[in-house]
Amino acid sequence: MSEIQTAQRAARRTRRGRTRGMRSAAPGQNTHLRVPFITRKIPPYDLLGEDALDRIEAAADRMLAEIGIELREDAEAMRLYRDAGAEVRPASGEAWNIRFEPGMLREILRTAPARFTQCARNPANNVEIGGDAMVFAPAYGSPFVMDLDKGRRYGTIEDFQNLVKLAQSSPWLHHSGGTICEPTDVAVNKRHLDMVYAHMRYSDRAFLGSITAPERAADSIEMCRILFGADFVDQNCVIMGNFNTTSPLVLDGVTTAGIRTYAGAGQGSIHLPFLLGGAVSPLTMAGSVAQCLAESMASAALTQLVRPGAPAILAGFLSSMSLRSGSPTFGTPEPALGSLVMGQLARRLQLPLRCAGNFSTSKRPDGQAMQQAMMSMMSAIQGGANYILHTAGFLDGLLSMSYEKFVMDCDMAGALHAYLAGIEVNDDTLGIEALAQNGPGEHLFGTDHTLRHYQTAYWDSALNDDQPYETWEEQGSIDSARRANARWKGILAAYEAPPMNEATDEALKDFIARKKAGMPDAWY
Structure with a gap:
């Protein structure tokens, strides 16, 4: 029997053999996989000796x-x-x-924690970063947003709020992220206040603060003192900053002052060289990885000189480049290999790692987008990354945040929860009773073993179309991008903000109003 005939026969049996209980299962439910952060059950891959x-x-x-x-x-x-x-x-x-x-x-970095907790305003959403813990967060930093209806455009504060709401609504993200897109309709020197407030108001998960100026970093931390209480902030990590070196081999004063601000308050920081091979780092991946390690260690060490024990995350954003055009390329195999090596180096240093994500240079949420995204994301998964910032929405070489790709990536993140859970081997999962109940030649749809496991045995996509071709065609031949378009709209329509204490909300709004009133708008 051919593979096609086998698949057709299995599909017919599935349609005939489903029980009433199996038909009632909600697609994409996967409730057994929902966790505040992932504890990986599969080992990271060691590429190099x-x-x-x-x-x-x-x-x-x-x-x-x-x-x-x-x-x-x-x-x-x-x-x-x-x-x-x-x-x-x-x-x-x-x-x-x-x-x-x-x-x-390395000696200075010995005081940095190998694993730490970032607290959320809802303690059930606290995340662990380091060791065997893995945290997924949305993409970061795009000036543009795009969707199938309005195309590509500059991001606004409404887009920013929408994307925070989408992240909060996904059970497969654990962290609200940071600058999910640039809200270009708000003055540059004031938009950090609105972005941090959006994370606080529309999400009850952990989040990143501003890093574009030391005074904006200080504002972000002060808002946390209002939200959590000053004493709690002094004793716990509640916010982190994502800091880039200026490659090759430069730390600018705005960056280092911001690092000192977060570390001085006992808050976390990520130390990320953004390396384009052949432009700001050696063209060969071994050289880029060595430079990445050098820059990230130099940046992270500053935190321990300010306040020993302040959380610091080693990081690497490795990218290849099209040498014909000079354009960055994402989702290619060489940086994926580099991310695997960064995982090994981070484990040697006993530091948490941030690297890779769902990278793509595609301009649409299409096959190229998801193929490149999977290549890059799997390098973070296999490499043992602990904090993955660009998990959802990354398109157009990070210039655009895509609503459709956001929910497509979230669906992929759900699949990765199942992948990272590994395989449990025991008498029950080996399933001998399933074969023995009806004997050779009989289907297993109604066996006790199948009925006991059918809701948890396989990850169930909330977005894929796995129906027969004829059914898909009868229903309008809707492709994945259009399904994603309908899905993000449905999520936003059903969204409800997590409750917040009214006095706290008013105190945050008052702080923002006073800060904005104290300075004129700056647009550059």
Whole structure:
């Protein structure tokens, strides 16, 4: 019997053999998979041997000791590095070349926690970051949004709020994220207040704060003191900042001042080089990984110089590039391999890791988008990443946040919950009784074993169309992008904001109003 004949026969048996109870199961339910964060049950994949990892670490040490990191316009950060033992050489103007002896940064980073809790305003949604814990968060930083109805356009605060609501509504995301899109209809120097408030009001999950200026970082933390209470914030991580180095090998003063602001308050930070191979890092992936390690360690170490024990996440955003056009490429195999290696290096350092996500350069929520996304996302899953920021919505090389791809990616994230749960092997799951109940040649649809497991044995997509071709055609031949379009609209129509104490809400609004009134609008 051919594979096609076997599949057709199985489909006929399925349609004939379903019981009444099986027909009543809600598609996409998957309630057994819903968790505040994932505890992985499958091991990460170790790509390289110890000798190769030693050579990458040695290359990072040479970069730090022989070339150094350029620090710009932050004399306090320079003092902290110098007092810790780094060699400081004056560069041009308010800039210094900071050089680190091999092993120095690793020693400083020993006080950073290997695993920590970020608290949410709903304690049931607290997340663990590090070790075998994995957290999914939406994509971050797009100036544009797009959907099938209105096309590509600049993001607004309404789009930002909608995307926070979609994230809150997904059982497969664990974190509200940060700058899900840029709300370009709000002044640059004031939009951080509206973004942080949107996370607080329309989600009860953990979130990221502003990092674009140290005073905006301070505002984000102060809003958390209103939401959680000052004493609680001092003793717990309730907010994190996502900080980029300026590659190659530069830390600018705005970044380091922001890092110091978060660390000084005992809050978390992510330390991310954004490396384009051949442009700001070596074209070869081994060199990019070594540079990524060097930059991320130098950035993360600053947190421990400010406040030992402050949460810090090692990170890597590795990207290939089209050498014919100079454009970044996403979802390609080489950066995926690099993410696997970053996982191994993070485990050596005993630091949590952020890397990869559902990356794509496609301009539509199509086959290219999902093929590239899966290549990139699986590298984070297999590599052992602990915090995956770009889990949902990433399109157009991160220039656009797509409503349709957001829900398509969330559906994929649900499948990854099942994948990361692994396979449980015991007398029940081995299923011998299922075969024995009716004997050879008989279907298993009505057996006790099937009825006991049918709701939890397989992940059930809320978005895929798995019907026969004829049924799909009769129902309008609707493709996945159009199904996703209907789905995000339905989610927003049914959305209800999680309750918030009225006095707390008013205090947040008052803080925002006073802050905005105290400065003129700035649009650049």
